[in-house]
Amino acid sequence: MRILVAYASLSGNTRDLARTVRTRCEALGHAVSWIETDIEGLATAGDDPHHDLYLLGAWTDNAGRTPPEMKRFIAELVAAVGKPEQLAVFGTGETQWGEEYYCGALRRMAAFFDSGYPRLEIEQMPHGERDALKIQRWTDDVLAIAGSAGGGAIGRVGNDIAGRGPAPDEPFPEKTIPHADPARRLA
Numbered sequence: 001m002r003i004l005v006a007y008a009s010l011s012g013n014t015r016d017l018a019r020t021v022r023t024r025c026e027a028l029g030h031a032v033s034w035i036e037t038d039i040e041g042l043a044t045a046g047d048d049p050h051h052d053l054y055l056l057g058a059w060t061d062n063a064g065r066t067p068p069e070m071k072r073f074i075a076e077l078v079a080a081v082g083k084p085e086q087l088a089v090f091g092t093g094e095t096q097w098g099e100e101y102y103c104g105a106l107r108r109m110a111a112f113f114d115s116g117y118p119r120l121e122i123e124q125m126p127h128g129e130r131d132a133l134k135i136q137r138w139t140d141d142v143l144a145i146a147g148s149a150g151g152g153a154i155g156r157v158g159n160d161i162a163g164r165g166p167a168p169d170e171p172f173p174e175k176t177i178p179h180a181d182p183a184r185r186l187a
């Protein structure tokens with residue numbers, strides 16, 4: 001598959017995570033377009049902005065917000081290709097900002113795109129075997145879902161990879177999918 005990985009990172013945690021995701025995708029034979037949204041736009045991905053799968057990564061800003069660089073990139077992406085169905089989000093945050101705001105940008109982004117993919121949330125910088133395994137499993141699951149969707153529709157997986165559901169006041173897709181629920185397998 002042709003995969004676009006775009007991420008926003010202030011101090012490097014999300015960049016580390018994005019690099020690990022990219023390495024896994026490439027190790028499994030996929031072609032990755034790589035965009036650091038803080039300094040690059042969609043044009044970095046080449047002449048054709050269309051990809052088989054979009055992986056968007058972000059840190060979370062004040063009170064659960066999406067960083068402005070990622071918001072700008074999302075506006076550019078939507079103007080170019082619409083809201084892709086095959087889109088998953090990953091990122092880093094800190095629980096010390098409050099459980100309701102932890103990795104809040106990812107919930108907002110997933111809701112905006114009506115993404116049915118599991119979310120990958122990592123606390124601060126990825127470290128240790130546990131995080132490495134979590135990232136590898138998430139990447140493998142997302143690739144498997146996208147591969148079996150073959151560019152077609154997918155629907156809701158009921159929870160994120162960390163076992164936290166969406167906040168009650170948030171919209172979230174209510175479709176079901178024929179695939180096994182990867183979030184449940186990874187819980």
Ligand SMILES: Cc1cc2nc3c(=O)[nH]c(=O)nc-3n(C[C@H](O)[C@H](O)[C@H](O)COP(=O)(O)O)c2cc1C
Nearest residue numbers: 009010011012013014059060063064093094102103
């Ligand atoms: C001003 C500011 C506000 C933050 N607000 C939140 C927040 O609401 N929720 C959260 O989970 N993390 C929050 N964080 C923590 C960052 O998201 C976290 O440290 C992240 O790993 C940084 O990623 P980066 O190194 O890729 O920039 C905040 C950090 C800063 C500097």
